[in-house]
Amino acid sequence: MGVVGGVGFAGLLLAVVLVSGRPSPAAQGLAALSITVLVIHAVLAYGLVEAGIFFGLCVTVTFALENLGVATGFPFGHYAFLVAPDLPYVGAIPIIVGPLYFGIGYPSWVMACLILGRTGMRPNDRFSLFALPIAAAFATVQWDVVMDPPNATLWRAWVWYRGGGFFGVPLSNFLGWFLTTWTFFQLIALALFARPAKARSSRPRTFWLLPILLYLAAGFSQIAPWLTDGGGRVTDPGGGVWSAADLRETAVIVMLFTMLPTATLALLRLFDVPDAGTAARRAPNEFA
Numbered sequence: 001m002g003v004v005g006g007v008g009f010a011g012l013l014l015a016v017v018l019v020s021g022r023p024s025p026a027a028q029g030l031a032a033l034s035i036t037v038l039v040i041h042a043v044l045a046y047g048l049v050e051a052g053i054f055f056g057l058c059v060t061v062t063f064a065l066e067n068l069g070v071a072t073g074f075p076f077g078h079y080a081f082l083v084a085p086d087l088p089y090v091g092a093i094p095i096i097v098g099p100l101y102f103g104i105g106y107p108s109w110v111m112a113c114l115i116l117g118r119t120g121m122r123p124n125d126r127f128s129l130f131a132l133p134i135a136a137a138f139a140t141v142q143w144d145v146v147m148d149p150p151n152a153t154l155w156r157a158w159v160w161y162r163g164g165g166f167f168g169v170p171l172s173n174f175l176g177w178f179l180t181t182w183t184f185f186q187l188i189a190l191a192l193f194a195r196p197a198k199a200r201s202s203r204p205r206t207f208w209l210l211p212i213l214l215y216l217a218a219g220f221s222q223i224a225p226w227l228t229d230g231g232g233r234v235t236d237p238g239g240g241v242w243s244a245a246d247l248r249e250t251a252v253i254v255m256l257f258t259m260l261p262t263a264t265l266a267l268l269r270l271f272d273v274p275d276a277g278t279a280a281r282r283a284p285n286e287f288a
Helices: 002-019 025-046 048-072 097-115 126-154 171-194 205-220 223-228 244-257 259-270 276-280
Strands: 079-081 158-160 233-235 241-243
Touching: 002 025, 002 205, 002 223, 025 048, 025 097, 025 205, 048 079, 048 097, 048 171, 097 126, 097 171, 097 205, 097 259, 126 158, 126 171, 126 205, 126 244, 126 259, 205 259, 223 244, 233 244, 241 244, 244 259
Parallel strands: none
Antiparallel strands: 079 158, 233 241
């Protein structure tokens, strides 16, 4: 990455942590920049074709199921987006939503591969063909559990017309997120499994830090609003009344004990140093 790139990336992480916890044009710009960085990372990791398959399946499934959700209530529940009315829409969904799924889904895939020991970053047997999508989907939904109540109930970036038990967000939303992300991860896994793994130059461990740190920064962005924003009560569209301070604190608690442990496990696997005998048996496409 180099010194300049490292400093720039550190600046991006800091900006995400400090700014992205509240919907704003600056937060949208940081999201677009982070997604661009992750797309470039995916191209370097997988090559242009496989990165395109990953991104294409992710956004196609996302827009299909999100539009189905707005139209019918399945699989997420009854909701509508209010954020970014000036942006182009794909059906009833702001165009940024599909790339946002990639922006959190790609790091989740990388972490799932690390945690399950698939350091080639792809399924290499029947177990991982089905295990990786499940693990990656859970990691992605963890982020939604953290950020959905603040963005929906406090900021009204989208609204749940009937409210819900988790600070105005229904259980169906998280089940819908799991179904959506599992679907595109399973399709991605099948696509990668069907393609021969090409020999690529070894990537240093630090290369794989980038998506994990962006995942963590997205979670840590909830800390600044918790520390600085006021209290009071907020009413969701379904009539539920919630403490704003409790909502913000809960977002931080959930982040600390879902997203952070998942990222920590991935980091521990990433920097695990095997003994010499194990290192000698490593496959050529594993870490340097």
